[in-house]
Amino acid sequence: MDDIIFRYLHFLGIIVFSAALFSEHLLLKREMNSAEIKKVAVLDLIYGVSALLVMAVGFVLWFWVGKPAKFYSHNPIFMVKITLFFVIALLSIYPSVFFFKHRKAENNVTVPKIIFMLLRFEMILLLLIPLLAVYMAKGIGLS
Numbered sequence: 001m002d003d004i005i006f007r008y009l010h011f012l013g014i015i016v017f018s019a020a021l022f023s024e025h026l027l028l029k030r031e032m033n034s035a036e037i038k039k040v041a042v043l044d045l046i047y048g049v050s051a052l053l054v055m056a057v058g059f060v061l062w063f064w065v066g067k068p069a070k071f072y073s074h075n076p077i078f079m080v081k082i083t084l085f086f087v088i089a090l091l092s093i094y095p096s097v098f099f100f101k102h103r104k105a106e107n108n109v110t111v112p113k114i115i116f117m118l119l120r121f122e123m124i125l126l127l128l129i130p131l132l133a134v135y136m137a138k139g140i141g142l143s
Helices: 002-027 034-063 069-073 076-091 093-102 113-137
Strands: none
Touching (some): 002 113, 076 093, 076 113
């Protein structure tokens, strides 16, 4: 039963994580006022919290619940999947700091192009993770 609960939490976190990232991108504009930046900052907070949930529950699934840890640890596809997740997390730092810093701006804020590019790159990388999960489910990567 623990297996089911933790897998459910993992999937729920992934869905919220993905939705928050795509929503941030949809709300992003070149010029934004304080209210718009606050909305994106709240979404970014949801994005961050859901990333922590995905990571924490993922570690529980990896080391304590479900398949033995070596099932995952010895699979290079899994390691690529984990690496992509952490690359996405690293790419999200600059936009998160920007939104947090400007959430109380009194004037309109010009959003740098790099933030658009980072969010788009995060979304592209995020699209690869389910593909890698499918490969893992098929046993690809196991020796």
